[in-house]
Amino acid sequence: xxxxxxxxxxxxxxxxxxxxxxxxxxxxxxxxxxxxxxxxxxxxxxxxxxxxxxxxxxxxxxxxxxxxxxxxxxxxxxxxxxxxxxxxxxxxxxxxxxxxxxxxxxxxxxxxxxxxxxxxxxxxxxxxxxxxxxxxxxxxxxxxxxxxxxxxxxxxxxxxxxxxxxxxxxxxxxxxxxxxxxxxxxxxxxxxxxxxxxxxxxxxxxxxxxxxxxxxxxxxx
Amino acid sequence: xxxxxxxxxxxxxxxxxxxxxxxxxxxxxxxxxxxxxxxxxxxxxxxxxxxxxxxxxxxxxxxxxxxxxxxxxxxxxxxxxxxxxxxxxxxxxxxxxxxxxxxxxxxxxxxxxxxxxxxxxxxxxxxxxxxxxxxxxxxxxxxxxxxxxxxxxxxxxxxxxxxxxxxxxxxxxxxxxxxxxxxxxxxxxxxxxxxxxxxxxxxxxxxxxxxxxxxxxxxxxxxxxxxxxxxxxxxxxxxxxxxxxxxxxxxxxxxxxxx
Numbered sequence: 150x151x152x153x154x155x156x157x158x159x160x161x162x163x164x165x166x167x168x169x170x171x172x173x174x175x176x177x178x179x180x181x182x183x184x185x186x187x188x189x190x191x192x193x194x195x196x197x198x199x200x201x202x203x204x205x206x207x208x209x210x211x212x213x214x215x216x217x218x219x220x221x222x223x224x225x226x227x228x229x230x231x232x233x234x235x236x237x238x239x240x241x242x243x244x245x246x247x248x249x250x251x252x253x254x255x256x257x258x259x260x261x262x263x264x265x266x267x268x269x270x271x272x273x274x275x276x277x278x279x280x281x282x283x284x285x286x287x288x289x290x291x292x293x294x295x296x297x298x299x300x301x302x303x304x305x306x307x308x309x310x311x312x313x314x315x316x317x318x319x320x321x322x323x324x325x326x327x328x329x330x331x332x333x334x335x336x337x338x339x340x341x342x343x344x345x346x347x348x349x350x351x352x353x354x355x356x357x358x359x360x361x362x363x364x365x366x367x368x369x370x
Numbered sequence: 371x372x373x374x375x376x377x378x379x380x381x382x383x384x385x386x387x388x389x390x391x392x393x394x395x396x397x398x399x400x401x402x403x404x405x406x407x408x409x410x411x412x413x414x415x416x417x418x419x420x421x422x423x424x425x426x427x428x429x430x431x432x433x434x435x436x437x438x439x440x441x442x443x444x445x446x447x448x449x450x451x452x453x454x455x456x457x458x459x460x461x462x463x464x465x466x467x468x469x470x471x472x473x474x475x476x477x478x479x480x481x482x483x484x485x486x487x488x489x490x491x492x493x494x495x496x497x498x499x500x501x502x503x504x505x506x507x508x509x510x511x512x513x514x515x516x517x518x519x520x521x522x523x524x525x526x527x528x529x530x531x532x533x534x535x536x537x538x539x540x541x542x543x544x545x546x547x548x549x550x551x552x553x554x555x556x557x558x559x560x561x562x563x564x565x566x567x568x569x570x571x572x573x574x575x576x577x578x579x580x581x582x583x584x585x586x587x588x589x590x591x592x593x594x595x596x597x598x599x600x601x602x603x604x605x606x607x608x609x610x611x612x613x614x615x616x617x618x619x620x621x622x623x624x625x626x627x628x629x
Contacts, residue, residue, distance in 0.1 A: 198628070201467070201469060203466055203469055203627055203628060205627075205628065217469075219468050219469065222467075226467045226468065227464065228390070228394070230394065230397070230398075231393070231397070235390075235393060239386050239389075240386075240468070242385055242386030243382060243383055243386045243471065244382070244470075245374055245378060245382035
């Protein structure tokens with residue numbers, strides 16, 4: 150269960166405060182995979198970052214007993230001049246894995262990401278698709294209650310997209326996801342329920358298809 | 371995900387950051403591992419050589435080259451902790467996506483790295499000194515170690531304070547950058563406080579670094595002592611910087627993370 154209690158989040162711009170969320174109170178049920186929809190710039194990623202506790206609401210509270218992964222976005226989390234392998238080891242150490250577990254994770258990520266020789270090359274030589282392969286593979290080897298996935302699935306080539314979708318479907322048997330995506334097919338396949346972020350408000354839908362309908366309506370307006 | 375205590379998390383983060391920082395330095399360039407230790411070593415060596423070759427060993431009844439090496443090791447530890455920590459919020463921004471990495475962790479890790487490197491340099495100098503038969507007998511090992519430790523704490527407190535200040539006034543790093551070299555001459559690094567005119571002694575004693583230097587070489591050489599040192603004065607500086615640094619940090623932590 151994720152509780153938001155009168156949460157407000159704004160950014161200061163020259164024209165005053167720009168609200169991402171304005172006094173939002175909502176409870177998201179447990180054991181559901183949640184799709185997050187909204188137009189660009191409405192604050193989907195900010196909400197993800199707030200759930201990942203690396204961004205903080207200006208007022209209000211976000212409460213949850215669950216553990217969240219770091220937000221798996223297109224960028225970030227990796228150090229450019231270290232190899233993919235070194236980065237994987239680093240994240241494992243952050244989460245307190247033992248050396249044996251680290252070796253297991255390294256092997257798994259290397260196999261899953263199909264980076265081959267690039268796995269031992271500095272991250273700065275990676276394309277964005279390769280980075281998200283690494284990041285996605287890595288996140289699969291932790292047991293979070295919620296994976297926060299921000300568009301990562303839509304990069305990568307067709308073959309890897311298919312593979313990662315299958316891996317994710319398998320993973321969500323044991324954990325849940327919060328997924329930001331503009332690909333309605335992916336959202337339908339993976340998510341049970343949906344929220345639509347629009348003009349500082351969050352609307353919750355019991356069925357992802359209803360959320361998609363609402364999103365289509367917003368896009369037309 | 372299994373629950374970990376805050377302290378376990380802190381240790382895991384420090385372990386990860388320390389190893390990452392070290393491997394980053396080792397992997398910078400072809401001879402990264404060598405230069406990690408020998409670049410600061412040569413910096414000190416060159417200073418000592420120039421001073422001794424040009425001005426001679428005008429120290430009195432102790433080995434002036436040992437004196438200079440000792441002081442420069444201590445001063446460089448201070449300088450590197452401060453200059454490396456000041457930019458560490460910005461340099462490690464990418465790591466704040468992992469919620470267990472707090473900005474202050476990156477400063478602690480960098481400070482520990484500098485302490486580690488300083489330890490290695492001391493070992494290198496000792497080996498070389500013994501090989502060439504320098505007179506390196508120490509008067510009071512415990513107090514010299516204490517001097518280094520006190521200086522280490524002071525450097526960390528000062529670095530934390532400056533790092534937080536640097537978040538808002540990015541001129542801080544620049545000012546501190548060019549004030550480091552003159553500080554060498556104002557902190558009893560290249561001379562003993564006793565050897566300079568009395569009217570300057572009082573002035574230099576306002577500088578807390580002078581006190582740390584006087585502790586370190588005062589307890590190393592039989593010919594010197596610590597009668598200039600005010601322990602309460604340096605404690606006051608250390609605690610004030612630590613208090614202010616932590617206070618500002620706590621207020622600003624969230625802003626630094628999501629900046």
